[in-house]
Amino acid sequence: MTKAHDAIASADHLIRQFNSRDPFDIAKQSGIYIDFQELGTDILGYSMHSYRIPTIVLNLKNDELTNLSICGHELGHCKMHSRFDTNFFNRMGLRPSVGSVEYEANCFMFELLFGNQEISPMNYGAVLSEYGLPGWMHEYFDLIK
Template sequence: MNWIKSEVEVLINKQKTCDPFELAERKHIHIIEWDLHHEIKGFYKYDRKNKYIVINSKLSHLEKRFTCTHELGHSELHPRVNTPFLREKTLFSSERIEVEANMFAVSFLLNRCHFSEYTDIKHVCMEYGIPIELSDMVKNLIDK
C-alpha cells in the first residue's frame, strides 16, 4: 500500500493543504452534512461529473474529519465508484476499496505527524481522530 502513501504525499504537496475539508473544496467536491442514521458516518457519491461527500451531522469534529478524509480517499482512488455507507463495521471490512480508503485516510491524517512525540499508537489515534480499529494500519505506517 506504499502507492497510496505516495499518492497522498503528491496530493498534499500539489494542493498545499493537510485539511481534508479545504482539499475537498479545492477539488470541487461538495460536502454535505446530513442527519443520517447513527450507524452511518458518511458516504461518497459520483453523479454526472459531480462529486459529493455526505457526512453525518451528529459526529464529533474529529469523526467528521476522519470520515471526510476516508471519503476523499474514495474520490481520489475510486473516483467513479459510488461507495456504500461508511459504518462502524466498515472499519473491519476486507473489501479492497474500503481498505484502500482507510489507508488513504490514515496516511493523509498522519502525513505531518512526528511519531516520537507520542507514547503509543492509541495516543496517536486519539489525537488525530483515527478510529482505534485502524491502529494496526497506523503501526504499519510508522514501522515503514
C-alpha cells in the first residue's frame, strides 16, 4: 500500500463513520477543536495537539471554500499525524515530496472534498482556484479517481 492509498482509505473510513464529507462536521464529531485567528497573509491554517487536544486553527481572512479545503487538509494531519508538531498550510507552499506528511494530508483532503465528484481535467484549475489551492495540486485529482 502506498502512502496516498493509506490517506485516501483514512478519509473514506471517516466519511463512512460520520456519514459526511464536511471536514468541519467530522472534526466536531471527532472532538477536534476549530478556532479562527488572524494569521496574516501567508498562513492559511495549521493544526496542533495542545495538552493532547487536537486543534485546527484557520485564518480569519480565508473565504468559506478556502477554509473548507484547509480544514480538510488539517483534519488529515489530526487524524493521521498526531505524533507530529504543528503543521502549517502556507499560501506559498511548495509541492511536497511523495510520501511526506504534507503529501498524505493533501491526498486525504482531496478524497474528502472531491472523491465523489466527476471533475473534468479541463476544470482542475478553476476548482483549485475556487477552493484557494495552488495550481500544482491538480495531480491529486488523478490519485482519487
